[in-house]
Amino acid sequence: MLIYSVTENGALRKINKLDFNENKVFLIDDFKIVYLWFGKNSSKKKKNLSVKRAEKLKDGREKSTKIQIVNQNQEYGSFLAIKDILKKGLIQDTSNGRRPELKIKFDDAIELIEAGIDPDFEAEITISAHKLAQKNHSYEDLCRTLAILKMSFLKGEASESEIKTKTEEIYKSSSTYDELCWLIAELSKLLVKKP
Numbered sequence: 001m002l003i004y005s006v007t008e009n010g011a012l013r014k015i016n017k018l019d020f021n022e023n024k025v026f027l028i029d030d031f032k033i034v035y036l037w038f039g040k041n042s043s044k045k046k047k048n049l050s051v052k053r054a055e056k057l058k059d060g061r062e063k064s065t066k067i068q069i070v071n072q073n074q075e076y077g078s079f080l081a082i083k084d085i086l087k088k089g090l091i092q093d094t095s096n097g098r099r100p101e102l103k104i105k106f107d108d109a110i111e112l113i114e115a116g117i118d119p120d121f122e123a124e125i126t127i128s129a130h131k132l133a134q135k136n137h138s139y140e141d142l143c144r145t146l147a148i149l150k151m152s153f154l155k156g157e158a159s160e161s162e163i164k165t166k167t168e169e170i171y172k173s174s175s176t177y178d179e180l181c182w183l184i185a186e187l188s189k190l191l192v193k194k195p
Contacts (some may be wrong), residue, residue, distance in 0.1 A: 001186065002029040003086065010049030017089030022072055025050045027087065031125070032182055033066050034058060035079055040072040081146060081183050084154055128185035133178065142180040143170040149187040161186040 004012035006025040014161035018026050018032075021039055028035040034054045038047055041082045054067045069078045137145075151158035175183070 001031070003027075003028075003080075004029070006046055006050040006053065008043065008046055010046070012053060018086040020072065020087070029057060030082070032064065033063075033068050033078065033179075035070055036070050037070045037075075037079075071133045076174040077173055078179040078183065079171050081150070081175055081180075084150060085143060085187075086127075124189055125182065127157070128188060129178070129181040130182045132184060139154055139177060139180070140167075140171065140185065142177065143167045146170050146180055146184050146187070148181060149184060150189065153187055153191055158182075164170060 003015050003018065004027040005026055007013060012027060013106075015026075018037070020037075021040045024039045026035075026037040027050055028037065034045075034057050036054055040051075051067075051069075051105055051182050058065045061179050068077065068079065070076070076084060094173045131140075144163070146168045146171055147163050148158075150170075151163055151166060155162075170180075
């Protein structure tokens, strides 16, 4: 996942976390979904330029990549599942170079490289999400698994009541089955990298 603040002239400035300032626009590149978060007082120019940036990112990827516009205080769907992580910030990857044990097995690896995406990370998540989807877990089980991962990422350990509350929040977020699988795979990989 990559997070950018969009400047007034449409440039993307890479950042580690969101402050959800009402004057800002953020682009969150989650590889399968490009989220655009619009602060309620952000300029129309900044919004329009960010949409153009998101469309350019999407054009360089698979057709399944989506753009999701999220307005301040009207967050919905899979964005709600990652909102807490965006507030806390991403873990910085301190490794240099590729992990030698991973071998890319997808034909789209070259497209990922051209799009500026780390194919190792993308491929790991894609493989994990696909394997998870093949297990045919119930939607409720996926919501609980994602809740446990989110709480582990944010707090380390969580009580059963905190997990239950987070599970209900995810369940009500209207995320698709595939989005849940993708988020679980992504968070699992991020937790492995967490110091």
